[in-house]
Structure formats: C-alpha cells, structure tokens
Amino acid sequence: MVARRRPTMKDVAEHANVSISTVSYVVNGSGPVAPERRNRVLDAIRLLDYSPNESARSLKRRSASTVAMVIPDLTNQFFAMVAEGVQRAASAVDVLVVLVVPDATEVPEENYAKLLRSQRVDGVIYLSGTGSMPAAIYDLARSGPVVLVDEQIPGRDLPAIVCDSRRGAREVAAHVLAQGHRKLAVIGGPPALWTAQQRLAGYREAFAGAGIDPDEVPVYAGDYRQESGFTAATRILSGPADKRPTALICANDLMAIGATECLKANGLSVPEDMSIVGFDDQPISSLLTPRLTSVRQPAHDMGFRAAKVLFDLLEGKDGHVADQLPAIVQIRDSVCPPREDS
Amino acid sequence: MVARRRPTMKDVAEHANVSISTVSYVVNGSGPVAPERRNRVLDAIRLLDYSPNESARSLKRRSASTVAMVIPDLTNQFFAMVAEGVQRAASAVDVLVVLVVPDATEVPEENYAKLLRSQRVDGVIYLSGTGSMPAAIYDLARSGPVVLVDEQIPGRDLPAIVCDSRRGAREVAAHVLAQGHRKLAVIGGPPALWTAQQRLAGYREAFAGAGIDPDEVPVYAGDYRQESGFTAATRILSGPADKRPTALICANDLMAIGATECLKANGLSVPEDMSIVGFDDQPISSLLTPRLTSVRQPAHDMGFRAAKVLFDLLEGKDGHVADQLPAIVQIRDSVCPPREDS
DNA sequence: GGCTACTATAGAAACGAATCAAGCACCTTC
DNA sequence: GAAGGTGCTTGATTCGTTTCTATAGTAGCC
16 A cells, blocks of 8 residues: 555656657657557556656646636536536646635635746636626736636726627516516626626616616616625615515526515515516526526536637637627516506 | 746846755745845745746645545535535645536546546545446545545445435434325435435434334435436326325435426425425525425535545545534425325 | 854755757668 | 668756755854
C-alpha cells in the first residue's frame, strides 16, 4: 500500500530503449516515429501504467487546460443546467472545469483574478448572479479571457452568450395583458444586472403596446432570490386593496415562487385572485400548483456555447458572438383573466 | 493589448536585488529573511503584480491543490447543496474543486482514474448517483484518496460521510403507519446503492414494528430520478383497485414528485386518495402542493465534512470517519389517514 | 584572537515534459 | 563517388518553483 512514485517519461524511455524525446513524440503525436519503435513505446506505457504529469505539461505549455466557472448559486437549477452544458463542452476537449461559488468562497473578489494570474486556469466563464460586481469582472478580464453568460456589460464589450430576454419578457407580459389585466406590478431583478434591465424593458414595451403607460406600473426591485419575491409581494399587498394589481410579473421563477408563497400565506389564491408569471422556466416550475407560466431559456445550450467561445478565444480564434438564443414563453396555469370586480 | 509575459520569481528577485531563493522564502514564509529585505521583496511583488505560477509549484511540490468532485446530477438540489459544502471547505484552504459530471462526460469511467494518475487532482469526492459503478470506484481508489458521500461499499472500507438513512427511513415509515395506513408500497432506489439498501431496511424495520410482514409490502425499484417515480406509480395504479396501497413510501423526493405527478394525472389527489413521503428534503419539496413530508439530510454539512476528511487524508492524517450525521423527518402535508373504505 | 554556533543569503540541482538544433543513417541523382 | 536530400533519433535546454547545500558574515565565549 506504499504510494509508489508514478512512472515518468524517463522510465518509459528506458523500458522501451528509446530517448525521452521519442516518448514525448509518441504521446503527443508531435514528431515522426518509426512504427516499430512507436509500438515499443506504447507497450511500455501500458505496462507501466504511465500517464503524463499534467503539472509539468502545463508548465511547459503555459496553459493549464482548465477553466473556471463562476456560479452564484448552485441550487438555482438554471445555473446548474448552464453548468452541465459547460461541463459537457469541456469534457469533450479534455478541459477541466473548476467550480467557483462566490458565496461559499473567502475573499472571492481578489481570488478570481489571482486564479488567472497564477495560471491555474486559462479562462473564466462568468454567470452573473444575485448581486453585481462589475469591478471584479473588469479585473478578471484584464488577466485573461472571460466569457459572460446571460449578462452584458455596456461599456466594455466582453464576449457573452445571451438570450433574447427582452423579447421573451415582452411576450410573457403580452400574454398577461391579453388575458385582460390592466392593473399590474413588476418584481424586477437587481437593477445593475443586464438581464434585469432587458426584462424590464421588454415588459415596458408590452405595456406600451397595450396602451398602458409603462411609468404607471410599479416596479419592485428584488435580487432574483425567492425571499425577495416574498418581500416584494408583502409590500404589494400592504397597499390599499382597491389599487392592488391583478397580475404580478416576476423577473425570475424563484421570485415568482416567493411571491406565490406570500399570496398563499395571505389567503389569496393564484391565479384566481392574482395571476403570476416568472422567467427562466426552472424544471420545478412546472411542478408547482398552479404550474407557473414562465419564459424558457436554453440553459444547457447557453453553457455549452459559452464554453465553446471561451475555447476558441484560448486558441486565438477571436470567437465573436453575434447571435442571441431565443427565449420561449411557456404558458401554463398561473395566469387567468382578472375577476370582474377588480 | 499584447499578452505580456507574466513576471516570474526571477523578475521579482532582480527588482528587489536579492536571489531567487530569497523571494521564494518570502512568498512561502519557508525560510529566514531579514525584515528589510523582506519588505523590498514584498514591494517588488506588488509593483510587478506577481503571483506564483501554480503549475511550477505543483510540479515541484507533487500536489495540485485541486480535488475532483464527481456529481451525478447537478440539477438535483441535494447534490448541489453537497457541492456548495465541498466548495466552502475547499476555498478555505485554497484548494480548487473541479467538477465532474459523468453524464456530461465522454468515457467517464476511464477518465476519473486518469485524472488522479496524471496528478491533475490530488483526490476525489464521490457522490454516488443514479446508477452504480462500483468498479470505477475501485479503480479510482487505487490511484489516490477517495471520499464517498452518502454511500458505502461493503467489502472495501473507503472513507465515507453518511447519514443515518436507516433511522430516518424507519421514522418516516413509522409516521405513515401511525396515521393508520396498512396497505403500503415502496418505491426504492437502485438496489446496488447503499442508500437504497439502508432506506429499504429502515422501512422494513418500521413495518415489522407495526406488525406488518415486510415481505408483504411490494417494492418497486427506481433510479432516484423523477421519471422512475412516475413509472413505478403507473405500475402501482395498474393493479386491481381494491389491492391498491393507501400510502407510497419513496426513497427520494424526486421519485415522490414523479409519483405525485402520476397520481394527479390519473385523477387521484394527494394525500386524500394516497399519502406520499419522500427522502432528501430538497428545498423545492416544501413548495409543492401538498407540501411533501420527507427526511432531511444535512447536505451542506455532508459536503463540508467530506472535503475536510479528504484534506486530512491528503496530509497523511489518516482521518477516520466514525460518526453518521442525523437524518431528520420533516412532517408536512402529504400524509393523512387513509379513507375509511380502503 | 581563535574557536564554535549561528544566521542570512546565494547557488545549483531537481521536478517532468516539450522542443529546437543537430546528428546519423540511408537513398537519390548526376 | 561525391553532393544533397529525406526521415528518424537524440541530447540539451527550457518552463518557474522549491529546497538542499555551501558560504559569508556576525556574535558569543573562554
């Protein structure tokens, strides 16, 4: 049970009676080797159970074949699905994905950039989260390639994979309006985040399209967490009952769930007393009662593409990202026409 | 925008007019350095924005300060929570966690062990999944330290962090029995998995305790996925109506959810027509209608401890794991007494 | 003042793999 | 038969650290 030294190229070379360089050429296919010797090397590799030391490789090649993925919250299924997409793309090219969860990390801000500078990772996939930290992103992007997912930063144009959030938002809102709702309220995301802005803009377009002055519709800023949906709903219910909205438009599912909880806790039923829509279409959303009407983003695909773009970037293939992925409304049971008397 | 060469210890040494070794001593605090020179070095480091090349370090130190975490399914919130716990423990000691999702990985089996052998990671935290692959685990454990989470392998005694699943299972089942149910069915996990065996054993203990012959209670084997819960429930409903169970005991929440969906789809209501319990207590389970009665496992803590044990192992501190964590029944709304006539 | 006993420092040899430049066969071709 | 290829092979160097060993400098002690 002694932890014996792992075999190195030198061992393989001796076993096969060739030079170290030859072994290297065989392993990487990077040089000409006569068939007979190649087989001798291959045999020795198998016999010794050799695999190349990746630290040494990284050192020599100046690349770690590893990328970091910054995820604000793993228990949010949207992020989890993006992560799986990233993982799929990465494993296909034998790149490792290291997980970074800011909330579970000591001094996160400083650390991201350090990760890149110390060359432990070659690049970063950044899912923007419940808060915002644009400063940290700039820092990051100065130290190495960064691809954003579902986020865009106005000034700097960092590569990003995004959805047509605005359109999706416009369409859910239009769906709500089509049911006859005229008194609405929005529970938005963190105003600093691009997605929050886009979704809000989409909602407002729909309002305007239905002849409602967007500025008349109250917007409560949440942080994409369930609890903030609950809080916002509480505030909404605290207003005078006759001015109460008949539909709640939430910028993500988690907040929609929180808001629903609040309504239920106050004896209101969804959608009869108040309609609700979300955004993201997490798998759980279709399991709730009522099944939540939401906007589906192709999370898995977004992660996959983000990873691809990052890899292109790492290979110097200035991989520009032009297209947005579609966001598709999923109509379910959480919206119905408003009561006659409201 | 030219990618300038990152500064090395040599650069720092020249800037500070000291030798490379001195810089190394300062960076690692591993040797005596006069205060005045130490400051010169520190200044140079700041000035050049130096951070040590981790590949070179790993090579020299023979350790990557990185561990792998094998997770069968990220969208399962239980796993996600374990992952966050692992991440928290790792970031505290500056260890990187690389994500491995077998389903999203090409030729996963071979790759795990290779990961260890190539010294890209120092150890592995293994969450056993929807299927089983004991062979792969043995392979792994031969190449380096492995810590299991919520799993145990009979023959080999690999370090593992587990819950008292059996007790938790016994207690939920007892709760169901206490409501007066006598006709039951179990939807179990993959029979090869330790957790599935433990939970089933716990259920049977409870049955026996209530004077029911455990062998009379039918067990349907699922795979811990939602769909298998649905399938099992379909089979259960296809039997003669008078022999139909009044309560369904599911070995995890996802399958309980699937089963619930099936019942609803067949016009049955939960818990009035059939009671249901799960296991794991995922956050979403308390949001469903009815709120699912389940057994909570301290997922976050399990991940955290598993990581700690692995780190101890890596430091040679043969960290034995004796204690099991508790699993606590969460009583909610998915269980009620059976109808009189059944 | 010569001896040990330190301390702080510098030098140099690893760690394991990639790769450039050079060498050595062997074969054309005139 | 010499000049010039072509195709394999190898030795040596390099990547950026860590760390062992040697050395210079200072102090302590009789």
